[in-house]
Amino acid sequence: MKRIVLLIVVVLLAALALGRWMAADSGYVLIIRDDLQVDMTLGFVLLALLVGALSLVILTLLANAAWNAVEPIRATRRWKKATARRRLYSGFLQLVDGEHERAERLLVASAQEGDWPLAGWLLAAESARERGDVDGSQRYLEKAGEDRRGRLVAGLMKARFALADGYPQQAREELKVLADMAPRNRRILETYADVLESEKDWAALCELMPRLKRVFGDADQARRERRAWLARVQEAARKPGFNDADSRRDELARLWKTVPLSLKNDPAMVARYAGFMAQLGAGGKALELVRHQQERDWDDRLPPVLEAIDDVAPDNLLQVLEGWLANRPGNAAVLITAGRVALKARLWGKAQGFFEAAANSSQSATALAELSRLYQSLGDSSKMQNTLERRARLLAEQLPDLPQP
Structure with missing residues (x-):
């Protein structure tokens, strides 16, 4: 637009200069041919030349349009x-x-x-x-x-058809190529992530997560990332080919270093990692991790990890649990865990007290089950029967209201 305005200004200035020049001296043109003699002003000659040039351009355009309309090849192509x-x-x-x-x-x-x-x-x-x-x-x-513009959409359709036909591996290979070609294409990335999740290839999905988060945002992909890393931790702990606990524990520890920092503070993630570490003989490390997490942000899913710790003395575990109970009296998760640790220490009376406190504070079905089993082992049939009846009533309250015989 600026160029057009500039061109118009230049033409107007040139016309003004020419007009002033012609006004000062109109000039004289004389044409003689045999007996023919034509004389005219220079301005008229210039005007005639300009009109002739414009007429020639217009006639050329009209002739070209007419030829295009009747020329056989182009007419056939248009048809x-x-x-x-x-x-x-x-x-x-x-x-x-x-x-x-x-x-x-x-x-x-x-x-x-x-x-x-x-x-x-x-x-x-x-x-x-x-x-x-x-x-x-x-x-x-x-x-x-x-077609250059059709590569992505054609590939996406191929992947969709392969998934519908039950060939997820073929769809995955196609989507991987497309994701590399268009790293910010939302539909391709989301479809690729869905395929990886359905195939349970958690390592590939975790590797894809940074790109998903850049395109969709952290909040939108938080649940998917959490599922992927939880599954990957479990997969590493149970990975085939590791026949001894030390190898599995080392593999799990290496994986934990790659877990995103935001997930290292997630209670479910900490509980799963610490639980597996406890099962694989790293109870001390698991206890330290759980205590650190509970000091930062308490969560009832973490105390049960202590039940899986066998390489730390039960008395030491009970000290930690009783310290938690001092700040959270009546917490069912801590009481049940404390009761089970007390059983490991063969402290029957202490275990009974913990289970009774848990059953009285929260009417926990788990606490009632543990308590009834302990009563049976202690030979107290009356209390065992009463506890079983309490548990049955508690479970019955959770059942839907249906006609009974």
């Missing part, structure tokens, strides 16, 4: 393109109406001759797919993929 557009429109309507065979013929013809071959090939692939012609559908998608 073919118009026909292709009609076929594309009609084929799309046939596809919507479920006339897949007719739609495919129209759409293929449109793709071969029209201005929008990509749309024609993609819709033809959908039509062939609906007819059950898998090979034809793939062939049309290959045609669409030859």
Whole structure:
């Protein structure tokens, strides 16, 4: 726009300068040919030349337009393109109406001759797919993929068809290529992540998470990231090929170093990691991790980790648990864990006291089950029967209200 305005200003200045020059001296032109003699002013000559040039340009444009309208090759090409557009429109309507065979013929013809071959090939692939012609559908998608702009959408359709046919590995390979080609394409990344999650390839999904978070945001992908890392920790702890606890523990410790910092403070993640470490003989480290997490942010899912610790003296564990109870009296999770640790220490009376406190404070079905088992072992049948009845009533309250015989 600025260039056009500048050009107009230059033309006006040139015309003004020429006008002033002609006004000062109009000039004189004399043309003599044999007996013909023509004389005129210079201004008239210049004006005649300008009008002639403009007329020549206009006539040339009109002649070119007329020739394009009647020239056989171009007229044929325009007719073919118009026909292709009609076929594309009609084929799309046939596809919507479920006339897949007719739609495919129209759409293929449109793709071969029209201005929008990509749309024609993609819709033809959908039509062939609906007819059950898998090979034809793939062939049309290959045609669409030859277009620079069609590579992504054709690849995404291939992946979608592969998933529908029960070939997730094929879909995954296609999506991996597409994700590398378009690292910020939301639909491709989300589909790829869904495939990895369905295949339970947690390592690949965790590797993809930074790109997902950049595109979708941390909050949108927080639950997926949490699921992936929780599953990956469990997978590492139970990884086949590690026949001894030391190897599994070392593998788990190496993996923990790669866990995102935000998840290292997640109670569920800490509970799972510490629980596996306790089972694999690193009870001291697990206890330290749980205590540190509880000091920072208390969570009832963490005390049960202490039940799995066998390489720390039960008396030391009870000291930690009783310290927690001093600040949180009546906490059922701590009381049940304390009762079970007391059983490991063969402190029957202490265990009974913890279980009774848990049962009285929260009516916990787990506490009642542990208490009834302890009463039975102690030979107190009456208390065992009463505890079982309490547990049965508690469970009955959680059942739906249905007719009974």
